[in-house]
Amino acid sequence: MSKVRPPYPAEFRQQMVELVRAGRSPAELSREFGVTAQSITNWVGQAAIDDGKPLPGKEGLTTAEREELVRLRRQLRQVQMERDILAKATAWFAGRSDATSTKSSDS
Structure with a gap:
């Protein structure tokens, strides 16, 4: 090891x-x-x-280019994670509004 x-x-x-x-x-x-x-x-x-x-x-790559690449990859991971969270939230809220509209139409 x-x-x-x-x-x-x-x-x-x-x-x-x-x-x-x-x-x-x-x-x-x-x-x-x-x-x-x-x-x-x-x-x-x-x-x-x-x-x-x-x-x-x-x-x-120069050291500065390597550092920038690391920074940009970290930033990309963060943005992708935020996008995924927003997509899930959108789907969740879309599901809730469908359930709400079905309930109100029954009244």
């Missing part, structure tokens, strides 16, 4: 990126700081995308 740990602070990730850019290898930093080499490699790739200079084969 894998261990789940909180994300590393942004300052720490930035320091790892700078050390790699200065010539240290992700494997070396992994052993020294207890971070997986793959995580460090991912941070370097994301930093390159954010700087507008993606590494070959590492195209993707």
